[in-house]
Amino acid sequence: MSRRFVLGIDFGGTKVALATASADSVDRPLRKMRLPTRGGEGAQQVLRRSLDAASELADRSGTLQAVGVSTFGVVRGETVRLAPTVPGWEGLELPRLLREEFGDTPVAIDNDVNAAAAAELRWGALRGVGTGLYLNLGTGLAAALVVDGTVVPGAHGAAGEIGYLLSEPGEPAFAEGHAPLEEIVSGHALAQQGTALMGRPMSAASLFEADGDPAVRALLDKAVAALAMAVANACVVLDPERVVIGGGLMGSSRHILPRLTAEIRRTVPFPPEITAARFVDDAPLFGALALALTAGDRPAQEDASRPGGA
16 A cells, blocks of 8 residues: 655745655655755746656655645735745745646645744644744744634735834835845844944854854844844734744844843733744744645645635
């Protein structure tokens, strides 16, 4: 009897990650593959290479039960929005293209942060949590809201896009082509600011290690203070029982978590528990596998165009 398996695909800004896993033990991948995106490569080329790689993985794994897909940007109806990183990804009809590729096989799709939260809900630090907040501190900045044990997509699939929060009144915002908070706090923003400050290439991680320099410390203090204020405000609105933090900047958690925890305890009437995510590396890929498992459980006739479906 052929082994039943699910397929996960994570479309990132600089790479695509794929994995297959047994439908009975999805959090332990059978096979994994990574495809770096190439300079000048457009969305259609990235998608075609990725689907060819997925077909190769699937041919060696057994009977495909379901597919889960995570992507940068926001999936709204039939298109991807807020995704300028790869040329042509903004406005790409990804759900339709996936349906055409996989036919009758159930497919679920969500943005990368919501997918990572789905992995934490099924196997990680959000398991058993009714109301929670998943915070992704990486190249970009975003969150996922959990209510009644389910990730909330919002009216347009954009719930949790906290990178667009204002950090001060009246500053340039979305209408002017800006994401105010993300331009202060994200790994990409810190690397840019640190490079300009130090006069040499700096990553966000190396910037945190150089915080003995007063100018660097001032830069980081501003960023962490802005983040702490935003997360504390989100906690006042949502009243979560737990805040789970993941993403690439968790390597610098000793610089971030104490300040974040102190601000939440100071400002939130009922402070939530704050904990690190289980999945730090490849979190959206594990999320894609979690989405696949959910898709495989849905009735075949269920409308796959709703949030979470392709």
